[in-house]
Amino acid sequence: MKLNTGIKDSDIFMKSLSYYFILLAFILLSCDKDDFIDIYTENDELIDYSEATGIKLSKYMNQSSKGYVQGAAAYGDYLFQFQDYNAAIYIYDLAKKNFIKEITLTPNSNNHCNQASFSNIFYSVEDKFPLLYVSGSRTGTYNQVQVYRITDDSDSLKIEQIQEIILPPKTKYNYISWTCILLDNDSNYLYAYSNATSKLIKFNIPNYQERTVNLEDEDILEIIPIENIPHQQGGTIKNGIFYMIYGVPQWGDQVWLRLFNLETKKEIIRFNLSEKKFKGEPESVFFYNNELYVATNNYGIYKIQFTN
Numbered sequence: 001m002k003l004n005t006g007i008k009d010s011d012i013f014m015k016s017l018s019y020y021f022i023l024l025a026f027i028l029l030s031c032d033k034d035d036f037i038d039i040y041t042e043n044d045e046l047i048d049y050s051e052a053t054g055i056k057l058s059k060y061m062n063q064s065s066k067g068y069v070q071g072a073a074a075y076g077d078y079l080f081q082f083q084d085y086n087a088a089i090y091i092y093d094l095a096k097k098n099f100i101k102e103i104t105l106t107p108n109s110n111n112h113c114n115q116a117s118f119s120n121i122f123y124s125v126e127d128k129f130p131l132l133y134v135s136g137s138r139t140g141t142y143n144q145v146q147v148y149r150i151t152d153d154s155d156s157l158k159i160e161q162i163q164e165i166i167l168p169p170k171t172k173y174n175y176i177s178w179t180c181i182l183l184d185n186d187s188n189y190l191y192a193y194s195n196a197t198s199k200l201i202k203f204n205i206p207n208y209q210e211r212t213v214n215l216e217d218e219d220i221l222e223i224i225p226i227e228n229i230p231h232q233q234g235g236t237i238k239n240g241i242f243y244m245i246y247g248v249p250q251w252g253d254q255v256w257l258r259l260f261n262l263e264t265k266k267e268i269i270r271f272n273l274s275e276k277k278f279k280g281e282p283e284s285v286f287f288y289n290n291e292l293y294v295a296t297n298n299y300g301i302y303k304i305q306f307t308n
Helices: 009-030
Strands: 038-040 046-048 054-061 069-075 078-083 088-093 098-104 111-118 132-137 144-153 156-166 179-184 189-194 199-204 212-214 222-225 232-238 241-246 256-261 266-272 282-288 291-296 301-307
Touching: 069 132, 069 232, 069 291, 078 111, 078 282, 098 156, 111 179, 111 232, 111 282, 179 232, 189 232, 241 282
Parallel strands: 069 111, 069 282, 156 212, 232 282
Antiparallel strands: 038 046, 054 301, 069 078, 078 088, 088 098, 111 132, 132 144, 132 179, 144 156, 179 189, 189 199, 199 222, 232 241, 241 256, 256 266, 282 291, 291 301
8 A cells, every 4th residue: 555645756867867977977077087098090190098998999909929918008109018038029011010030048947928028228229129127927936037239230129137136025014025126207206016916016216227126025115005916917198198908718707807997096998808709818018009908818909999
């Protein structure tokens, strides 16, 4: 039986609708503009990320690597992708969409080469490429970074290691384990991250002229808490935004892309790439011509476009 309260259903509906709009206005006003991000589109026009709601994936080019390839980094039209165990590096021309060459390296069973990052530091003013930082271990206790110089001698690309950076030993303070590093070239900082801890650990970039650098806890500038990254893959930093891709499909993971604002120390948004029919294991994300790409483990290189 319906009670007669003297209140019309239409009155209840209008009051509920008023409360809804008041709540919506409060949510919108509480959002800091810095929580959002601007993304470049194909025409170099800016999208206000508060209005971006999705992404589009498309195959850009094939790969010609052997074995299990891992971290990748781009500079100019060139992409450099490392093989597991530090066995080799594969070089691509992104403009021509072709494979250039393979360079064999000195293998190291401790090196997973999960992350590669170009710096803005040139070993010599004559060098065509800045220094390349490679990291990612196969054990939790080997947390070291190899710094490479790339030279171009008569159209023959060569690579040599010029530095080894050793991160601090694991403590309850830093919890450095299974760690990768990436570079913020806009602010000249080095960040360590791992799937073993929900932290970003900030350092100054060491002097490249020192052959071996041992970092300690006192060298840590800041520890930034973030939500845990399960089965990390490669990341990149651009305009203060940390782009992270993670997940291993053959282990039953979904593949995710996460965006984290280093200034506000807040996650902006995340996208489930598996729902977009992403194929293979992602290994790295990188920017080329102001657009974001994903390098995989021999499933090709994909372009990501943000949509609204």
